[in-house]
Amino acid sequence: MLSVHRRVVNGAQFKPLSASWRNFSSSARREQQRLVVLGSGWGGYEILRGIDKKRWNVIVVTPSNYFNFTPLLASCAVGTLEFRTAVEPVRRYTPEVKTYQAWCDKIDFEHKTLKCMPATPPVLSSEDQTAAQNHTFELHYDALVIAVGAYSQTFGIPGVKEHAHFLKDISDARAIRNRVLECKTGFEQANQPTLSDIERRNQLHFCIVGGGPTGVEFAAELHDLLNTDIKKHYPTLHRLARITLFDVAPNILGSFDEGLQDFAVQRFKREGIRILTQHHVEKVEEGKLFVKEKGEVPFGLLVWSTGLAPNPLIKSISEAKKHEKTHSLITDEHCQVLMGPDAQPDPSIFAIGDCAMIDGTPLPATAQGTPPKYLTKKLNKLVRGVEHTKPFVFNDMGSLAYLGDWHAVYDRTKADRVKTKEAGRFAWLLWRSAYFTRTLSIRNKILVPFYWFMNWLFGRDLSRF
Numbered sequence: 514m515l516s517v518h519r520r521v522v523n524g525a526q527f528k529p530l531s532a533s534w535r536n537f538s539s540s541a542r543r544e545q546q547r548l549v550v551l552g553s554g555w556g557g558y559e560i561l562r563g564i565d566k567k568r569w570n571v572i573v574v575t576p577s578n579y580f581n582f583t584p585l586l587a588s589c590a591v592g593t594l595e596f597r598t599a600v601e602p603v604r605r606y607t608p609e610v611k612t613y614q615a616w617c618d619k620i621d622f623e624h625k626t627l628k629c630m631p632a633t634p635p636v637l638s639s640e641d642q643t644a645a646q647n648h649t650f651e652l653h654y655d656a657l658v659i660a661v662g663a664y665s666q667t668f669g670i671p672g673v674k675e676h677a678h679f680l681k682d683i684s685d686a687r688a689i690r691n692r693v694l695e696c697k698t699g700f701e702q703a704n705q706p707t708l709s710d711i712e713r714r715n716q717l718h719f720c721i722v723g724g725g726p727t728g729v730e731f732a733a734e735l736h737d738l739l740n741t742d743i744k745k746h747y748p749t750l751h752r753l754a755r756i757t758l759f760d761v762a763p764n765i766l767g768s769f770d771e772g773l774q775d776f777a778v779q780r781f782k783r784e785g786i787r788i789l790t791q792h793h794v795e796k797v798e799e800g801k802l803f804v805k806e807k808g809e810v811p812f813g814l815l816v817w818s819t820g821l822a823p824n825p826l827i828k829s830i831s832e833a834k835k836h837e838k839t840h841s842l843i844t845d846e847h848c849q850v851l852m853g854p855d856a857q858p859d860p861s862i863f864a865i866g867d868c869a870m871i872d873g874t875p876l877p878a879t880a881q882g883t884p885p886k887y888l889t890k891k892l893n894k895l896v897r898g899v900e901h902t903k904p905f906v907f908n909d910m911g912s913l914a915y916l917g918d919w920h921a922v923y924d925r926t927k928a929d930r931v932k933t934k935e936a937g938r939f940a941w942l943l944w945r946s947a948y949f950t951r952t953l954s955i956r957n958k959i960l961v962p963f964y965w966f967m968n969w970l971f972g973r974d975l976s977r978f
Contacts, residue, residue: 724765
């Protein structure tokens with residue numbers, strides 16, 4: 514059971530630009546224990562929705578003031594859905610939850626404090642820029658939930674961060690959508706009469722590195738865009754556009770059933786999407802991809818989706834047990850982080866999501882792999898003084914991937930019960946219904962099917978503004 518840790522001032526301690534410190538008192542009742550949640554992704558946001566805010570003094574620290582509904586980012590990137598349908602505001606639960614838009618740079622586990630840096634720096638004159646680096650503040654916690662997620666894995670390949678687009682945030686989807694349509698490298702530039710057909714082919718070559726669900730779904734969504742709206746509005750350019758999917762693995766959708774992998778490959782081949790497996794990218798330059806097996810490959814857009822890399826905060830933690838390869842925090846079956854040389858679970862520190870891994874139970878890097886509902890129930894019992902000894906049990910609901918043109922694959926062959934798999938139109942219905950039901954707010958439950966219908970009726974909006 515968590516011990517009640519009271520401070521004289523139950524509020525955040527801020528360090529202003531001057532050397533002096535000031536304490537700002539909080540309106541929360543002093544007898545409340547403070548729960549700090551790091552991150553507003555699938556793990557952190559779900560906890561904010563279900564936590565008992567009357568008993569916990571809840572604070573969330575997140576660099577963004579919204580939650581990303583990541584399964585819809587590929588659709589947003591090509592205009593199938595509008596950007597607002599894939600985000601939910603974190604401050605929906607204000608005033609019960611105190612939100613700081615900031616980065617957590619360091620955790621002092623001994624003193625139960627967090628060192629944070631605002632993600633919204635103040636407007637300063639040029640001579641104050643150095644002082645702004647010291648504009649940090651500290652937070653105390655009684656219980657801590659680490660749900661900071663992970664970054665996109667680049668494997669240290671030169672040029673990836675500078676010249677490739679990722680698909681982890683709504684800002685990434687917006688950048689990709691602009692890139693497809695913009696004047697420099699997209700269809701508008703390729704439509705200029707000063708370019709040769711070879712230059713047009715190079716600019717309209719869309720490369721995707723990574724054959725997991727994210728890469729496959731973006732390739733499918735992009736194919737739908739090219740063969741509907743682009744074909745209609747740019748009939749001469751449509752024939753020059755190409756999509757190529759690279760992966761170092763022998764097959765795409767490596768976590769899926771082999772039969773579903775073959776179905777996806779055959780589907781892509783019929784649609785003209787090239788799949789180049791067992792190909793290794795060596796470096797990336799502006800408009801050029803250097804592949805070991807093919808040499809120089811020109812592109813107009815490169816989307817990078819090759820897995821997850823540890824968050825810098827997780828890298829900085831040396832007191833906890835970590836996985837050797839992924840460097841994720843190791844927890845017990847109660848989501849408590851294993852700390853110290855003896856790897857004992859700390860009853861006040863929890864970790865979920867892409868930054869954590871239950872010891873001996875690897876979970877998929879999907880939303881269902883995060884156990885926020887279990888942890889929320891556990892925390893709500895702990896704050897009431899009720900013992901919660903039931904461990905987390907993963908219930909595999911299956912994996913889905915969209916393949917374009919109203920086709921998808923659904924794999925539940927690894928589930929403990931009711932093993933099944935589907936491919937084709939019925940799997941597409943499952944895909945859409947699953948994403949619709951997982952949409953969190955009533956607003957987006959209305960907007961998502963509305964935009965699906967509008968897209969089917971009128972097509973995508975290709976305007977750029």
